[in-house]
Amino acid sequence: MKDIARALDVSVMTVSKALRNHSDISEATRRRVLQLARKLGYQPNWVARSLVSRRTYMVGLVIPDLMHSFFAEVAKGAASLLEPAGYHIVILNSEEDPQTEECQIAALLARNVDGLILASAQRNGTTRLFRTLEERTVNYVLIDRLPTGARAHYVGCEDERIGEMATEHLIRQGCRRIAHLRGPDIPTGIGRYRGYRRTLARHGLKAPERYVMPARHHDEAGYEAMQKLLRLRPVPDGVFCYNDPVAAGAIRAILEAGLRVPEDVAVIGSGNVHYSDLLRVPLSTIDQNSLEIGRRAAGLLLELIESKRALNPRRIIIEPRLIVRQSSLRVREAVSRG
Amino acid sequence: MKDIARALDVSVMTVSKALRNHSDISEATRRRVLQLARKLGYQPNWVARSLVSRRTYMVGLVIPDLMHSFFAEVAKGAASLLEPAGYHIVILNSEEDPQTEECQIAALLARNVDGLILASAQRNGTTRLFRTLEERTVNYVLIDRLPTGARAHYVGCEDERIGEMATEHLIRQGCRRIAHLRGPDIPTGIGRYRGYRRTLARHGLKAPERYVMPARHHDEAGYEAMQKLLRLRPVPDGVFCYNDPVAAGAIRAILEAGLRVPEDVAVIGSGNVHYSDLLRVPLSTIDQNSLEIGRRAAGLLLELIESKRALNPRRIIIEPRLIVRQSSLRVREAVSRG
DNA sequence: TTGAAAGCGCTACCAT
């Protein structure tokens, strides 16, 4: 900037204003400045700019697992709004660990990100992290998981609703011994479990507690948990899985045991990850519209950043959608034949 | 920092040094400073620090598609080295578009990232981007794709080798009419095609040019391209696909056409994405060790950043590995029966 | 319309 000013024999100020299209600069001067700037390949230094403007145009995105397509899609959705608005996204992987998550957020804040999108790994009831965020008046939006301890902006589906839709569907497909591969002890895991329980109750169906098997959140865990379920007698005839990766693992276990999906055991997951249509057996699932979650969260965050003042916590609830594919579709012949 | 200095009645300098464990500060003073800093919840301002140190501790990662698990895994590998070293990763999605990529890199540089890891979407022969990077002496490492225009550090597999291994395998499995779903016109697409061609030639096998079908890089494209291949006569009995998503799409097309995989058409992909074992037909593939690519690239980049001086372009070649699963395994009965 | 002064929060350098 100095170079430009010297070469053009104007002040640094003039250059600064011209580059930012500030109003009170003559058209002629601005043109000269812009032209020379281009020629010299001038790039504004964002670090310096940030120091005075207190804006970094960086947004942190903390997710539990980048390898899970669900979150990759959320990231993509968020980027589609954030990048055009001039923001960069710093992605951090908490590996589903609350502690790691806290450290990462601290690091992000030390770098003065303008805002945070957070699929939190915090357990229900935890408040420390959220209190800190409030105290420091950080702009942040929770997605996918809403811990009970948080009074914050949120974008996501209602997990009980997901559990209900999935279980309801299995019942309609004729399943009567419906098991659940339960996710971790976070809002999503708990909520889906509750929806499952409640729906069974409403239909007067019993499911022994053994039919609920903890499975974490990835396919390997789904595979192992399903193997355990298959050792029970009577074997379940339907399984609602915490998410699609778990369901994919479960299907593998069922097929390896020599049973058929969906004739012997119907399977449904949640998340509608991109490849679920390509699986061993195309997977029925509850679509949570991950792209839209990312987009809405980004939109809300941008609003928060612009508005400067704290808004009342807003909840944007995305309506989940049942996607029926082969894994839960007991066609007439299959049912009657059994 | 000022507050701490005032409260402790020392200079700002002393505080600054104490906080950074600078050598010439008395143990007592340091302790007092650190203690008060903790109590006040002091967080160093990285922006200011960056302005003077010329280090942002940020690294840019530009990839063509975050949704492709291959790159998600690369990102994870890179993060596993970079984060412990105190670096944050800014991920940008070029959507396989060279122009977008250039803009994103420019934006990253304007923000003074300390380094760049780049799975470039540039076509072979392009030099402008790389010239710019050289001129500005940016620390950067190319991964997965090495455009001919670039004289740069690189981590990845040899694509011709991938094409050879895959084609070789199909031949050993008894395929004689081997088709190829060809990727985009980037080094990976071209290299894999060459390996395929060369291997056919070496074995004296002919494949008409119609057997090479452009398929881009995602499953939808693989699905459509495979449908076209299936209309040819004679129908190919083996297909080497540019990558795993394309292969997944191809398998879907084959099955929908009423043919069997691998008995009628054997399929092999490349990349060994995480879910390829869970697909409709478990997918044979060439493992490129994406985690390791990410790790090595990060390691190399850290070296570059530390060393300060330009090093001679280094090439880290990862040896690909053949993974045989059901999609290409023509078991004895199947072969003899045909 | 232009520019001089001050300062963002921190650190390098040199003096004490």
Place this chain on the structure above:
DNA sequence: ATGGTAGCGCTTTCAA
């Protein structure tokens, strides 16, 4: 061992 001065590259404020 401690601190003063200067400056990183830019913007805000206010005076000319």
